[in-house]
Amino acid sequence: MKLQPQTGEEGGAQWLARVATHSLIEEARLSPKPGLVDSRGSGAHHDLTLSLMERSAHSLSPTFYALALQSWQRPADIALRQLVGRLGREGEAQMMEATGGVNTHRGAIWALGLLISAAAMCALEGSSEEIAANAAKLASLPDSAAPKIFSKGLCATRRYRVPGAREEAQQGFPHVLQLALPQLRRSRQSGATEQQARLDALMAIMTSLSDTCVLSRAGLEGLEAMQSGARSVLAAGGTARAKGRAALEQLDKQMLALNASPGGAADLLAATLLIDRIACDDARVSPLPQHSHL
Numbered sequence: 001m002k003l004q005p006q007t008g009e010e011g012g013a014q015w016l017a018r019v020a021t022h023s024l025i026e027e028a029r030l031s032p033k034p035g036l037v038d039s040r041g042s043g044a045h046h047d048l049t050l051s052l053m054e055r056s057a058h059s060l061s062p063t064f065y066a067l068a069l070q071s072w073q074r075p076a077d078i079a080l081r082q083l084v085g086r087l088g089r090e091g092e093a094q095m096m097e098a099t100g101g102v103n104t105h106r107g108a109i110w111a112l113g114l115l116i117s118a119a120a121m122c123a124l125e126g127s128s129e130e131i132a133a134n135a136a137k138l139a140s141l142p143d144s145a146a147p148k149i150f151s152k153g154l155c156a157t158r159r160y161r162v163p164g165a166r167e168e169a170q171q172g173f174p175h176v177l178q179l180a181l182p183q184l185r186r187s188r189q190s191g192a193t194e195q196q197a198r199l200d201a202l203m204a205i206m207t208s209l210s211d212t213c214v215l216s217r218a219g220l221e222g223l224e225a226m227q228s229g230a231r232s233v234l235a236a237g238g239t240a241r242a243k244g245r246a247a248l249e250q251l252d253k254q255m256l257a258l259n260a261s262p263g264g265a266a267d268l269l270a271a272t273l274l275i276d277r278i279a280c281d282d283a284r285v286s287p288l289p290q291h292s293h294l
Helices: 008-029 050-059 061-071 078-099 106-121 128-140 152-160 165-170 174-189 194-206 212-235 242-257 263-278
Strands: none
Touching: 008 050, 008 061, 008 106, 008 263, 050 061, 050 078, 061 078, 061 106, 078 106, 078 128, 106 128, 106 165, 106 263, 128 165, 128 174, 128 263, 152 212, 165 263, 174 194, 174 263, 194 212, 194 263, 212 242, 212 263
């Protein structure tokens, strides 16, 4: 598939849905990720597998398509925010049905859903900054129909008084734009493989993210282990270097020992892969490979 999407509302929406689905699958398959589901196994999760993650991603394709189609060249207003919220909740229900009630991608629906809508709002002609700004506008608007549910992530943000997924979106995804995307592109330019560049981007996110998935499972000890371990990987030259790979292996052991899984960072890595493919930036260099099942 070519990097450039099909022209027009219908073609653009189809392309965005495919790219978003592919980004989730590529994130899930990326290995070795500390504490996370990947091609090696289930990481710190006992209820997740790679095949389940892929099934979940596919179940979200219709939601991604609807979000893109309904947001095409629309302004960020309350009507669109409420529509995006409703479509996201419907997508979550489809995901839960596909996975037998296992929460695989709830956080990713929020992040990727906003970014897909934001990209469609500017008809796929915006830079990464413009797309993130659109997403921030949407995320900052009220959704009166949103259920008042205290998720594990929200409980963690309140208990530890740290920002969570909502704040990340409202601030324009700083971990994606300021950390992950620059690291992804630096690593590519320095000769890293695509797998290594993506792992480095994940590390960049983990160096400072208040990952509520980690906090829920392992508290502040787990969060500090994640952040310091990720910094050690990058300080050693990243995963293209032997010392960086050794530091990543050590971080993986720490996360498994703590039963900690940086799911929030994984969601933002998927968002990074999405933005890398759709934003009209001069630095965009990652084409979408062909996969027979996508």
